[in-house]
Amino acid sequence: MGCISHLLFPGSNFYHGCFLLILSRQSLLLRRLSSAPQISRSLRESYRLLQLPDEGHSSPLQVKDAYLRLAKLYHPDSGAPTADAGLFAQVEEAYRAVLAHQSKIRQPDGGMEVEDEDPSRRVAPQHRHYLSYEGVGVGTPSQRERQYRQIRVDRASEQVLNYRQREHERAAAGEGALVERDMRQRSRKIKITQAVERLVEDMIQESMARGDFRNLSGAGKPLSKFEHNPYADPMTHNLNRILIDNGYQPPWVVTQRDIRESTAHIRRRLLEGRARLGDSMTPKEHNQWEQLCASVEEELVKLNKIVDNYNLIVPMLKMQMVHFSMSREIERAKNGASQHRLEQQRERERERERRKEEKKRANAVPRSKSTKQGLMSWMKNLLGSKN
Numbered sequence: 001m002g003c004i005s006h007l008l009f010p011g012s013n014f015y016h017g018c019f020l021l022i023l024s025r026q027s028l029l030l031r032r033l034s035s036a037p038q039i040s041r042s043l044r045e046s047y048r049l050l051q052l053p054d055e056g057h058s059s060p061l062q063v064k065d066a067y068l069r070l071a072k073l074y075h076p077d078s079g080a081p082t083a084d085a086g087l088f089a090q091v092e093e094a095y096r097a098v099l100a101h102q103s104k105i106r107q108p109d110g111g112m113e114v115e116d117e118d119p120s121r122r123v124a125p126q127h128r129h130y131l132s133y134e135g136v137g138v139g140t141p142s143q144r145e146r147q148y149r150q151i152r153v154d155r156a157s158e159q160v161l162n163y164r165q166r167e168h169e170r171a172a173a174g175e176g177a178l179v180e181r182d183m184r185q186r187s188r189k190i191k192i193t194q195a196v197e198r199l200v201e202d203m204i205q206e207s208m209a210r211g212d213f214r215n216l217s218g219a220g221k222p223l224s225k226f227e228h229n230p231y232a233d234p235m236t237h238n239l240n241r242i243l244i245d246n247g248y249q250p251p252w253v254v255t256q257r258d259i260r261e262s263t264a265h266i267r268r269r270l271l272e273g274r275a276r277l278g279d280s281m282t283p284k285e286h287n288q289w290e291q292l293c294a295s296v297e298e299e300l301v302k303l304n305k306i307v308d309n310y311n312l313i314v315p316m317l318k319m320q321m322v323h324f325s326m327s328r329e330i331e332r333a334k335n336g337a338s339q340h341r342l343e344q345q346r347e348r349e350r351e352r353e354r355r356k357e358e359k360k361r362a363n364a365v366p367r368s369k370s371t372k373q374g375l376m377s378w379m380k381n382l383l384g385s386k387n
Contacts, residue, residue: 043101046094060102067095068135075134079155255310256319262303263324266296270333275340297326 050066052058058066072078074088137147207213273292277285304323311320 043097046097046101049091049094050098052098058098058102060099063095063098063102064135067091071134077152077155078134079159252310252313252315255306255313259303259306259310259321262299262306266299266303266324267329267332270296270329271336271340274333274337275344279338293326293330296329300324300326300329 047053050063050070052063052066070091071088073080073082074084074091076083076085076088133144133148136151137144139147213219269292273289277289281289307321307323314320
């Protein structure tokens, strides 16, 4: 006001008024600068963590890009070699502090930052800490969560595949010599097979050129491959014939064979064990029989599970099987024990007779030789006495 009054009155000094006006403007500028919000040390640290200038000139988009770039480096689920949960928590806290500071700077009343502000105000609620999803996905939080889960599943699958590939490469490197030897043997077999095929083809062509195949029965007539079932599909029949010729068997046929073999093995065990014990069993033999039955019962439980699987894959209903009963198998072994003993006794007698015959043959050969040698010596002695 003093400088303005000096300018208004003509008797005042003009230069003195200009000097006072400059001083008043400088004081106003200093007052405004002193009233501007000051950046605290923690906020400068937050800007430094996000690799942003601490003057507050960064836009929200730049702050977000810096946060996403650092999150991809330090997030524990990113799979990067620089992943660190502690650094990621610091980066997330710095990101929220910078956003809060920028929102205060852009307030219309130019609100000032308070140094002793409650730190809980700058921290988002606990359930909001886990809604960033590394900046992945669009839409509502639930949609972003589903998209983020799918990305994590794909990432985990890729890591598993990479791990398996590394393991296979390591195993292949360890077995390099064996693989190379197998490759050489396989290539040699292929060369031999091709040479044999070429030789056979050349022999067939030479036989055809000589006319060896002209007098075959049925020459010029169609093949009789489908006479057994003219309504069958030729392609299906050919495919089945190729599979059979190469030794292929359907799974239910293999399972049926396994069931037959297991059943025969169990029944043979029960029959032989019961035949060894006799009709009237002592307490010791009775204990042995119970132990045998317990072990066989465990095998029957496994066999019944195989029967259940077989019934699910067998193509025809009439070919399905029922479960094997332990009581029926025990009764079958008891009924056949006496017959089995008789057969074993006959077998032992036949074996004994066979050994006797072999012993007789072995003793008869030296005797015939000795009698022949004795006859020859007698003839020689007789001729010598006559001479």
